[in-house]
Amino acid sequence: xxxxxxxxxxxxxxxxxxxxxxxxxxxxxxxxxxxxxxxxxxxxxxxxxxxxxxxxxxxxxxxxxxxxxxxxxxxxxxxxxxxxxxxx
Numbered sequence: 001x002x003x004x005x006x007x008x009x010x011x012x013x014x015x016x017x018x019x020x021x022x023x024x025x026x027x028x029x030x031x032x033x034x035x036x037x038x039x040x041x042x043x044x045x046x047x048x049x050x051x052x053x054x055x056x057x058x059x060x061x062x063x064x065x066x067x068x069x070x071x072x073x074x075x076x077x078x079x080x081x082x083x084x085x086x087x088x
Contacts, residue, residue, distance in 0.1 A: 002051050004058045011063045013054045015047070023050055025078075027064065035083040038067070042077050049074050 053070035060066035
C-alpha cells in the first residue's frame, strides 16, 4: 500500500486494507506519540485519491487537520479510532 514519514520524523501515515477489504489510514506521531486509525466508510474508493490525501497531509503543519480536510473535500466518510495500546 503506502507508508510515509514526515520530513521531520514526527509523523507517520500508512494506507492499508482491513480484513474486510476496506481502506484504513494509520497515523502515528505528534507530541503524545498517539496512534489513530481512520477507517474509510465509503463503498467505492479510489486508492489514488487516498494516496494524495495522505501525501498532502504528512508534511503539512498540522497533519491530522490536513488529512481530515483532504478526506472531507474528497467526499470520503471516515471513522477514527484511538489505539491506546500502541500495538500493531
